[in-house]
Amino acid sequence: xxxxxxxxxxxxxxxxxxxxxxxxxxxxxxxxxxxxxxxxxxxxxxxxxxxxxxxxxxxxxxxxxxxxxxxxxxxxxxxxxxxxxxxxxxxxxxxxxxxxxxxxxxxxxxxxxxxxxxxxxxxxxxxxxxxxxxxxxxxxxxxxxxxxxxxxxxxxxxxxxxxxxxxxxxxxxxxxxxxxxxxxxxxxxxxxxxxxxxxxxxxxxxxxxxxxxxxxxxxxxxxxxxxxxxxxxxxxxxxxxxxxxxxxxxxxxxxxxxxxxxxxxxxxxxxxxxxxxxxxxxxxxxxxxxxxxxxxxxxxxxx
Numbered sequence: 001x002x003x004x005x006x007x008x009x010x011x012x013x014x015x016x017x018x019x020x021x022x023x024x025x026x027x028x029x030x031x032x033x034x035x036x037x038x039x040x041x042x043x044x045x046x047x048x049x050x051x052x053x054x055x056x057x058x059x060x061x062x063x064x065x066x067x068x069x070x071x072x073x074x075x076x077x078x079x080x081x082x083x084x085x086x087x088x089x090x091x092x093x094x095x096x097x098x099x100x101x102x103x104x105x106x107x108x109x110x111x112x113x114x115x116x117x118x119x120x121x122x123x124x125x126x127x128x129x130x131x132x133x134x135x136x137x138x139x140x141x142x143x144x145x146x147x148x149x150x151x152x153x154x155x156x157x158x159x160x161x162x163x164x165x166x167x168x169x170x171x172x173x174x175x176x177x178x179x180x181x182x183x184x185x186x187x188x189x190x191x192x193x194x195x196x197x198x199x200x201x202x203x204x205x206x207x208x209x210x211x212x213x214x215x216x217x218x219x220x221x222x223x224x225x226x227x228x229x230x231x232x233x234x235x236x237x238x239x240x241x242x243x244x245x246x247x248x249x250x251x252x253x254x255x256x257x258x259x260x261x262x263x264x265x266x267x268x269x270x271x272x273x274x275x276x277x278x279x280x281x282x283x284x285x286x287x288x289x290x291x292x293x294x295x296x297x298x299x300x301x302x303x
Contacts, residue, residue, distance in 0.1 A: 182286045184198065239262075252280070
């Protein structure tokens with residue numbers, strides 16, 4: 001009894017010693033409740049080459065004695081070396097060549113066009129001169145008094161001629177009632193019942209004597225006269241002398257003429273000078289119209 005006890009103790013010590021020197025494997029049929037769980041099957045591949053100590057239900061034994069049990073563990077099959085995989089030659093993907101962005105040069109501004117001056121107009125083709133229009137006698141130019149006006153000698157001559165014509169103006173011809181008599185009072189007394197048309201702006205009157213009995217065919221149908229309620233004989237003689245002097249100065253009494261002179265009322269009036277061309281004497285002086293004229297004093301109206 002005592003011997004068995006010592007044998008057990010010795011066996012335990014031996015097992016403990018061996019467990020530190022040799023790897024201990026748990027048999028397949030040992031429950032995990034009593035011993036550490038078994039390793040994976042891949043860890044039993046060394047049993048075929050090295051002895052090992054196994055703990056079974058029957059006790060302890062070495063690997064050679066328990067080869068029957070160890071044969072249950074499949075030997076480790078060395079893994080096949082990996083087959084080298086030769087990578088397929090990679091065909092490089094064609095890369096489209098990069099097209100650089102077009103560079104637009106700055107717009108070229110043409111210099112301003114120089115417009116050549118237009119060619120000179122061609123001279124019109126020479127043509128035959130047009131025939132001159134039929135010649136018509138030009139009207140005589142109006143007689144304009146000289147800037148100097150009548151001379152003193154011409155004024156004296158005009159005053160002398162006025163003295164000679166005064167009876168014709170203020171009295172008239174006793175044998176011919178239709179000549180002379182260029183005052184309003186004289187005409188009214190000569191032709192009773194004939195009313196005169198007088199203009200206050202000029203102090204001149206107009207008498208229609210076309211219906212007077214005894215009028216000759218060559219006698220005038222109307223007569224103009226000074227309104228002697230406005231004009232005196234001296235006033236009438238003064239304006240007639242001016243008109244006669246202008247006629248002497250400009251045409252030498254070669255023809256009848258009419259002239260603008262300043263009247264008594266401040267308006268210009270037109271006086272006609274009749275002359276005897278053979279003797280260069282004045283035969284009459286009277287107004288041509290009872291209306292004022294716009295012509296400047298000293299201007300010739302006709303003649």
